[in-house]
Amino acid sequence: MSLSPKQRLLDTLARKRVDRPPVICTGGMMNAAIVDVMNRTGHTLPEGHFRSDLMAELATDVKHDTGFENFGIPFCMTVEAEVLGSDIDFGTLACEPKIAREPFASNAEVEFRSVTKMLDAGRIRQVAEAGALLSCKNPDVPVIGSITGPVSTAASIVDPMTFLKELHKKREDSHRVLDYVSDFLIAFARLLVDGGATAICIGDPTATGEILGPRLFQDYAVTYLNKVIDGIHAAGVPVLVHICGEMKAVKPSIPKLHCDAISTDALVNLKLLKQEYPQLTTMGNLSTFLLELGEPEKVSRQTASLVRDGIDIISPACGLSTSSSIHNIQAMTQTVKEGGAAW
Template sequence: MSALSPKERLLKVLRQEPVDRPPVICPGGMMNAAVVDVMNTTGHTLPAAHKDAGLMAELAADVTNYTGFENLGIPFCLTVEAEVLGSEVSYGTLTCEPKIVREIYPSVSDVKLKNVEDMLGAGRVETVVQAVNLLAKQQPDIPVIGNLTGPISTAASLVDPVPFLKELRKNREGAHRVLDYVSKLLIKFAQEMIGNGATVISISDPTATGEILGPKMFEEYAVKYINTVIDAVQAQGAPVIVHICGNMAAVRHLIPAIKANAISTDAVVNLRQLKQDFPGVTTMGNLSTYLLEFGPTEKVAERARLLVRDGVDIIAPACGLSTSTRLEHIQAMTGAVKEG
């Protein structure tokens, strides 16, 4: 098989076509690899890069160049949508990711629906879109992954999450209204990124776990609205990766109902078994981020090789990376996959 570019390899896997080896990626968003070692080496740092398109693109390129991950992934957090929707955000520090300081609404009943089109040029949405454009032009052979916060997590960053989760049961009409609203914003954001050169859209929805929602609400809300976003993104010609956090035992049977081109999972999930149970699912993951942070390098490389042997389609960290993760541990992971 002739040598494939990183973009070609990832797209082939997402189309379920044969490749020479699995891609090794870290999509960005919740799985952000802008670790302190990279930022201190290059001088392109957070939190400044959260708000500057040029710096965001430079840091994304630094991550790819230094870690060996075969993609460019932005933004570096899960707060872009919540901020544009009106919640208060702290941009964090070099070592601490952005966080929601205060959700704007106490209940789904209080949510005022803004014009989604008006939000596309507000907050950091335009910053991310501009950074996508820069990266797509500068690095045409490397896939640019544009990241979205999933519908449930976005809604739980707009509305205080404790009452929001209760209202999924007690005020279903109001909950669906809010989830429909945030899904429309996510679709428009994704379309803007795709129009500016994003190769793949990745959706991380850490609040939408089987452990938090249970199977009935996972099906009613998470599957429904994630698929709403997926359908719109795929209609634009871009494939979609969906990351599901935590132990999936309670919702395992619903995984095939998610229309993503690949399913990314946490480290507790046995991906070899998942592939056996659902042969049509393209699997991604799931090297422990605890192991990536603390090492040693030999065990990181060994685990990466095991994932390849198990037939995992895309090798990636299992979940969010600590900013203190040592660069040599990440390089051990990417190097082991590329060695074949």
């Protein structure tokens, strides 16, 4: 069986037989634009956050140097928050962008703007254009457009502590904000698909069992993730979802997500999750602490273990440190490509 990286990923997400797992890093909260790569090429951040051509060049550098079998854009989780009114600290070569200030003190204060007009604001068009450049030049390589999940996006425009309290106390306002944010995320994702994105990955780090608990996770995270997923599916592409943290409290809700693959933190035993819910397509979950601080041989052994466990897509567990070793990442990707044979 000889498959292109794009076909291997699409077949995996469609639950078809493949020769081996894809090994990917999706961008967004799983940004692989590490310092080693940027220092070698001179294509750097934060400049690459603003220019579509440089974003595409850096995504190409990442794929070439790391061995990941996809292009992942953008390189941060602040694109949506900026458009929705938050002040952004765009960081440095070694430090990713962060929310500097949320514009609203509570959900009741959120101003609802035209989604269509917001698609021409901030860096939205630059990300879509970068995706179009990548897909046009590399038709056999999947372009993954990464967006921030609805709960995390809402918590990045409203004071986070207030936002979380109001999920309990002001449910009507909370649902209204999450519905608005979800409409915007669907429109952004569809713009990425129009530009040639093969799949969309949703990272929702605020939507964890530890933060929300089972009831709020079901009421808010599942409800609005599914709204966004369904909206993206209507555009004809698969959707991957990453949920951070320990999953015990919310595990029964995971199969209710409409996504095509579920990615988890390193805390989660994906083998057991797959055994308990065999209908899930699993993705992950090599420790990013190991990728930053470990040795290539140990990275290779842990990767081989994931392959043996039948994990469908091999990927870092969560956000990569920008100081991660290029040799460790290469040990991960090469091990998968060599059939899971540990070094």
